[in-house]
Amino acid sequence: MYRLALVLPALFLLAIPVLTQQQSPGTAAQKPSPYAAIPVEASKQQNPVKPSPESTARAKRWWSLDCEMCHGKNGDGKGETAKEMKLTMMDFTNPDTLKDRTDGDVFYIIKNGHNDMPAEGPRVKTEEAWDLVNYVRAFAKKKDADTKTQ
Ligand code: HEC
Structure with missing residues (x-):
């Protein structure tokens, strides 16, 4: 009896790495979103700011101050x-990077941060955060247009 009490936890400990290893191939292919915490309403929010030279100019300023580094x-x-x-x-610049993100997701991440990504919070106005959403999206579009013209 005494022995069994020792063996059982040991078996359990051995099983953990096996179980986690078995899971990893599947999870690597379809990574669960690390932003699962984004509220559905935030994710669904429509971008009220149309991409425009003015929006780009406003975003560029914040980008070089707070994002570029x-x-x-x-x-x-x-x-x-x-x-x-x-x-x-x-x-x-890779179009795949943000393809599964809604504008609302990107907005939420900019405002609230995530892990090592600091939150902008009230530093940027709501409109300016949407400008940044457009700006971030444009990196991939620019590259796309470049490769098409080549
Ligand atoms: C201190 C470095 C740092 C700064 C400054 C920073 N970011 Fe980030 N950003 C990160 C990191 C690290 C991640 C990945 C976060 C994670 O672990 O999920 C990230 C994630 C993101 C994402 C989400 C990408 C995805 O996975 O879908 C967006 C969008 C983004 N940043 C935009 C910005 C913008 C816009 C700014 C400026 C307002 C900014 N970041 C400033 C480090 C930074």
């Missing part, structure tokens, strides 16, 4: 601060 001037994720902090950055 991590996400890079062109959105490729190669900013100096990201390098220093050894952050794993995504590449916004």
